[in-house]
Amino acid sequence: xxxxLQHLVNMLVLGGTYAxxxxxxxxxxxxxxxxxxxxxxxxxxxxxxxxxxxxxxxLNFFLALPVAVxxxxxxxxxxxxxxxxxxxxxxIDTTMLVMIGAWIAMQSGTLWxxxxxxxxxxxxxxxxxxVLGPVSVSWLRLFVLAAAAMLILVTYLLINKTSLGRAMxxxxxxxxxxxxxxxxxxxxxxxxxxxxxxxxxxxxxxLGPVYVIFPQMGDLAAVKAFAIVILxxxxxxxxxxIGGFILALAEELGAGYVSSGYRDAMGxxxxxxxxxxxxxxxxxxxxxxx
Amino acid sequence: xxxxxxxxxxxxxxxxxLWLRDPYLLNALIxxxxxxxxxxxxxxxxxxxxxxxxxxxxxxxxGAYVSALTSxxxxxxxxxxxxxxxxxxxxxxxxxxAIIVAGLCGYxxxxxxxxxxxxxxxxxxISFAEVVRLVALNWVELTQGPLALTNIPSIxxxxxxxxxxxxxxxxxxxYLVLVVALIAYLLIARLVxxxxxxxxxxxxxNETLAVSVGIDVxxxxxxxxxxxxxxxxxxxxxxxxxxxxxxxxVFAFINTVTMVIMVISGGKGSLAGPVVxxxxxxxxxxxxxxxxxxxxxxIAYGGVLMAILFVLxxxxxxxxxxxxxxxxxxxxxxxxxxxxxxxxxxxx
Numbered sequence: 001x002x003x004x005l006q007h008l009v010n011m012l013v014l015g016g017t018y019a020x021x022x023x024x025x026x027x028x029x030x031x032x033x034x035x036x037x038x039x040x041x042x043x044x045x046x047x048x049x050x051x052x053x054x055x056x057x058x059l060n061f062f063l064a065l066p067v068a069v070x071x072x073x074x075x076x077x078x079x080x081x082x083x084x085x086x087x088x089x090x091x092i093d094t095t096m097l098v099m100i101g102a103w104i105a106m107q108s109g110t111l112w113x114x115x116x117x118x119x120x121x122x123x124x125x126x127x128x129x130x131v132l133g134p135v136s137v138s139w140l141r142l143f144v145l146a147a148a149a150m151l152i153l154v155t156y157l158l159i160n161k162t163s164l165g166r167a168m169x170x171x172x173x174x175x176x177x178x179x180x181x182x183x184x185x186x187x188x189x190x191x192x193x194x195x196x197x198x199x200x201x202x203x204x205x206x207l208g209p210v211y212v213i214f215p216q217m218g219d220l221a222a223v224k225a226f227a228i229v230i231l232x233x234x235x236x237x238x239x240x241x242i243g244g245f246i247l248a249l250a251e252e253l254g255a256g257y258v259s260s261g262y263r264d265a266m267g268x269x270x271x272x273x274x275x276x277x278x279x280x281x282x283x284x285x286x287x288x289x290x
Numbered sequence: 291x292x293x294x295x296x297x298x299x300x301x302x303x304x305x306x307x308l309w310l311r312d313p314y315l316l317n318a319l320i321x322x323x324x325x326x327x328x329x330x331x332x333x334x335x336x337x338x339x340x341x342x343x344x345x346x347x348x349x350x351x352x353g354a355y356v357s358a359l360t361s362x363x364x365x366x367x368x369x370x371x372x373x374x375x376x377x378x379x380x381x382x383x384x385x386x387x388a389i390i391v392a393g394l395c396g397y398x399x400x401x402x403x404x405x406x407x408x409x410x411x412x413x414x415x416i417s418f419a420e421v422v423r424l425v426a427l428n429w430v431e432l433t434q435g436p437l438a439l440t441n442i443p444s445i446x447x448x449x450x451x452x453x454x455x456x457x458x459x460x461x462x463x464x465y466l467v468l469v470v471a472l473i474a475y476l477l478i479a480r481l482v483x484x485x486x487x488x489x490x491x492x493x494x495x496n497e498t499l500a501v502s503v504g505i506d507v508x509x510x511x512x513x514x515x516x517x518x519x520x521x522x523x524x525x526x527x528x529x530x531x532x533x534x535x536x537x538x539x540v541f542a543f544i545n546t547v548t549m550v551i552m553v554i555s556g557g558k559g560s561l562a563g564p565v566v567x568x569x570x571x572x573x574x575x576x577x578x579x580x581x582x583x584x585x586x587x588x589i590a591y592g593g594v595l596m597a598i599l600f601v602l603x604x605x606x607x608x609x610x611x612x613x614x615x616x617x618x619x620x621x622x623x624x625x626x627x628x629x630x631x632x633x634x635x636x637x638x
Contacts (some may be wrong), residue, residue, distance in 0.1 A: 035409045083596065090603075092409055093342050097554060098599050100547055105592030112585035219543070220371065226413050262426035268417035268424075275406045275414050 002134030007252040011245065013141040014252070016148030017203045021221060022228030023155055023237055024199035030235020031172045031192045033092060036100040038079055040222030041106045044215060046072050047208030048114065054121050061124050061209075065147060068205035069198045076197025080190045088186075111217040117152075118212035121145050134176075144206045151202055152241060155195070159237060163230055164272030168192055172235050200225070227267035230274050249264030296562075303468060307461040315576065316460045322572025323467040324529045327474050329552035329564035331521035334478055336550070337559035338487065339514050340494035341407075343399070345415030347546040348422045349392040349519040353526025354536050355426060355433065356391045357384035358442045361531070366431045380432050381445045385527045392523020393516045400515025401508070416543065423541035438537035445531045470528060474521050479561050483519065490514055491559075551591070555598045557605025566607050 021043065028036045045198045046068040047052075053064035083102055087095050093123070125139035159165040170178040179185045228247055232239025245268055253261035310316055333344045363378040386406075399418060406414055426433045433439065446456040457463050481487050489510045492500035501507060520547065532538050548571065556567025578587045600607050 033409075035412065085610075092604065094599055096342070096412065097550065098596050100550075101592040101595035101599070103592070104544070104547065104595070105589045107594065108588035109587045112583065112589065162422070200582070225415065227417075230410070230413065259428065261462070262424060265421055265424040268421045271417040272414055275410055278400065279406055279410065 003256065006135045007256050009135045009137050009254045011248045013137065013145045015245035016145045016152070017043075017207050017244075018224060018248050019152055019201045019237035019241040020148050020203040020206075021225040022240035022244045023152065024203075024227040024241045026195035026229045026232060026235055026237065027168070027192050028161075028196040028231055031083070031168060032189050034084060034193075035092065035096040035099065036193075036196070037096065037103040037222065038106065038259075039196070039225050039261050040074050040220075041110070042076060042197045042200035042216030042218070043204035044107070044110060044213075044218035044223040045075060046204030047213040047217060048110065048119075048204075049201065050121055050205040050208045051114075051119050051213050053121060055119070061121075062063075065202065065205050068195055068201045069151075072201025073194045073198035077190055077194040084189070084193065085186065088091070093267035107215055107218070114215065115214060118214040120212050121209040123209050140210060144210060147206055148203075151199065155199065156237060158195070163190060164188075218269075223271075224267045227271045230271050233280060299565075300472065303443075304465075313460055314625070316464060318573060318576045319461035320460065320464050320467050322568060323464070323471055323527075324525050324532070325548060325552065326565055326568035327467070327471050327525035327528070328409075328522050329549045329556075329568045330478055331473070331518045332523070332549045332563045333558055333560075334481070334514055334518040334521070335554045336553055337557075337563070338482060338490045338494065339511060341511065341515075342412050343515075343518075344412050344546055344550070345419035346400070346518075346522060346542075346549055347396060347541055347543070348415075348419035350526035350529070350545070351419075351426070351536075351541040352395055352422065353388035353392045353523030354540055355439070355526075356523070357381065357388040358439045358530040358536055358584060359432070359526035360384035360387050360542045361443050362439060363582045364377050364432055369517055376442075380448075381443050381531050382448065384531070385445065385524065388523045388527035390523075393520035394525070396515040396519020396522075397512055397515075397630050399519070400512035416546075419541055419543070419546065423538050426538040426541060428609070433538070436537060438535050440535045442530050442534045442536070445528075446535065467528055467532075470524060474524070475561070475565070477517075477521070477552035482561065486510065486513065547595075551595050551598075553605075554595070555605060556600075557607035557609070560605065560607045560611070563605050563607040567605065570606075 021039070024042075025036060025039050028034055029037070036204060049068040049071045053059050053067050054061055079102060083098055084095060087098060088184045102275045105240055123140050125143065129136040130142065155164075159168060167178065167183045167188050168191070170181065170183055171192075174186050178188075202222075203221070207221075208217075224247060228240055228243040231243035231246055232241070247270060250266040251263050254266045294471065296511065306319065307316065328346065328350050331349075335341050335343050335346075359376070359429075360379050361381040361384040363376050365373065365375045367373050368580055399415060402411070402414055427435055429435070430437075444456055444458050444463075446454040449455055455462075457466055478631075482490075489500070489505045492503075493507060493510055526540075529540075552568040552571050554567070555563050555571060556565065557563030571594075574591075575587055575592075578590065582590065598605075
């Protein structure tokens, strides 16, 4: 029983960052209808920003997170403006393949600049974990959970309470009508991609110090993000949050009770199963696109 | 005209081992040829049915593992204290089994493609390939996991009356790959020009209309997937018996991407497209190796993929064919470019 409780605690920590990844991708996929293969690279990018700010520049750990969010925002906006805006109107396969090209180029760039050796980041948190009865959790992971929860809340408020969020939701429902109502759809697309990318970078910056940082770390993160989006339904932010926690739970239980080698297979199994049995996602609300 | 070019190209390819003595280049040509077969099979799905399978390497890898395990033998425990023991069979049996098993897997993925389309089909196929990779990595008893299957025997051709011919040298393997590639090319060409091929393209261009004239969607898509997967499985088997060692990295996503780049750059929906694109991208690393670091090569790879999609979205072969046809149409009537024209797909 205590083992199960420990799995639940781990699930909460992991699920928070997965939710961040999922929200970012579901926004981009849902609003722009782009299968964003650079999402994993942005995750890696956020982790390396953390590494640069903390280890190479020697600045404060807590400063690194906002820097990573900002850097992710800028890189996302740059990708959208240079690669996706000129291809507006082309079919989903073309943009997907361009995103794959960008992913290969950027990941190889990361490998070229920082090499393949895994990096770790020193954190200001005490080594000894917080012990609560039968379960223990490190202070770093608690911080990750709190920061992720805060970012999820900020995104939720941004989408639901601001005029930018209203324009994004309108574009999601029908971009032609939104455009006729005076929404600058191009600007919405760029903002969406930038926001989604900054969330991926934040997830990488948060999980990077928990594990180690290496150029290919984003590949699995991207697939997990796709699993979360499919679980939660396209463009469904609440679904993405719940999907993030479900995936984390499945991984924890899979690793704990099946075999740790199959931990990362859970995401793929979920994708296949959901698409076969319930292709609109577990919490279907929005219309499926594509 | 087309036939002349094809015969000329085959003659040039067949003469290569006679004047090319560099084993490194010959090796690059053989592995490129194997990937060209994979790319041709991918083109059957991507170019003629419009289904983008980004898990195509799964069929290739399954073919490689099936063929290797058939010719190496195995002894694994199954749940319920059952032991499955298999004594080694000749590699040629492995090749046949690889084709059959990969084709069966293609059948299931083909059924899926009827249920999920577009981006979702892409994600399902990626997931399928990754699950297979993780199984190959973790089922150590069967696959040796990351330790790889080693000492895979070379393919031996049974010659009636003369015993067997074991293909050990690069030259022999080159001709084996060339022959299999030719068979695959002719099979796909035959298929594409048949009633079935017209059904596939009809589905790709306008599914509602195609269904209304009585084309069976499920049957057409699954059959295309089965044949495509079976050819990819044959390519995987050739790979296993040529390289003679395989590990789960054969399932790496980048290998699928390589095939996709070959098809897209050469021209999807064009028969010669994957061959042209495959030769360019298979030999590009050889040309880049002296001048670029490996990481920089991959950056160039990604850059070239993006550049092709921006500059030549139809691919090299259809663009050239179109230009050629335009020049001739000045003198004579409009030249037929029907086959290559299907390479340009309407936005979904």
